[in-house]
Amino acid sequence: MSGAAPRTGGNLLALLPPALIVGGLLADLVGPQPYTGLPLLAAAPLAACIVLTFRGAAVIAVLSVVSSVAIDLALGRPATALVVDVADVLVISLIGLWLRQLMDRRDRSLTLTRDIAEAAQLAVLPQPPPRVGPLLVATRYQGAHEGARIGGDFFAVQDTRYGVRLMIGDVRGQGLPAVSMMSTVVGAFRENARQAPSLHELARRLDTAAERAGGEEDDGFAEEFTTVLLGEIPPDGDQVVLLSRGHLPPYLVADGRVAPLSRTTPGTPLGAGLPGPDNAETDTFPLPSGASLLLITDGVTEARDRHGVFYDPATGLAGRSFDEPQELVDTVVREVTAWSGGRLHDDMAVLAVTRPGGPPEARRA
Secondary structure (H helix, E strand, O other): OOOOOOOOOOOHHHHHHHHHHHHHHHHHHHHHOOOOOHHHHHHHHHHHHOOOOOOHHHHHHHHHHHHHHHHHHOOOOOHHHHHHHHHHHHHHHHHHHHHHHHHHHHHHHHHHHOOOOOHHHHHHOOOOEEEEEEEEEEEEEOOOOOOOOOOEEEEEEEEEEEEEEEEEEOOOOHHHHHHHHHHHHHHHHHHHHOOHHHHHHHHHHHHHHHHHOOOOOOOOOOOOOOOEEEEEEEOOEEEEEEEEOOOOOOOEEEOEEEEEEEOOOOOOOOOOOOOOOOOOEEEEEEEOOOOEEEOOOHHHHEEEOOOOOOOOOHOOOOOOOOOHHHHHHHHHHHHHHOOOOOOHHHHHHEEEEOOOOOOHHHOOO
16 A cells, blocks of 8 residues: 655655664764664654655665664674564554554545545536637636635526626535535526526526525524625627625726726525515626626635735736736635735635627637
8 A cells, every 4th residue: 555645845854764764873873872773763664654655654664673673783782672672663663654554544535525525516516618608707716724625605607698697606604504505596597597588587586596495584584695696798798787686796807997896776695585575776887898897705805914904806906907817817816815824714706707809800719
């Protein structure tokens, strides 16, 4: 069994076990007697089990035992001392190899779990193609915790007869319930984006699906709810229609300027269970040629620096030009990570669509 090499220090740490063996031999040869080098010889296989593979650790264990025998014979130590020295090194080597084996099993289990989570995310939250209708598209999901690949943030893009329809959202809560609700809303969007005649009707259908999945609350307000922002860009691509159900406004990024697209009347989140009709209104904004629309979740705007200041995309992205949406998405993720010192407090989803510039024939290429 070889296992995967642990990523705990690279080539320099890999030199530690043989250095301990050499140090043990030198300590026995020139140090005060008896047994000066024995602790170093015994530590070598234990260190190898941390920084090397199982096979490499086994080689170091054998070298440690052989070195212990050789130095005892060279120094003329009695047989009882030789047996004790070999037993010490051998026992510690076996313990270390057993621990290395447990670590390898754990690593394989974690790798399998992460692969399954990634497959689940791709099934529930597939990446849209780089081009949808007249638009270039880029997305990114970034978990707050290392290794987290799926959560309650989501996005979706669909080409329809009404134009390209977009959605970004965030489920209140964490864990499997949030993932389940996210799956429900994304599935409802895929099913209804092509059929609903308006964003209002699309939002109503998503709301119905969310309430059905979340169940009814006795007090009329669901503890778990989902914020979403819906967008529709007509086939000519010269404007965007937005409908918010409690979600953050998007940003228009064009010619070095970054401006939030404020909402007239945002609606209530999906699945909130509030009585009466939702009064959300749609807002229409121009989408100039070469401009990008940036949609985010609150993992971006709630990222704080070491002074507790929140990240502001309008300030952080100002003065920059982005030819491709992927460049814009990568910049947002990189800036938020740097702003928070790599310590994200919430998952974040980023969706950017760009209306290509140039003549119509170039945009259709």
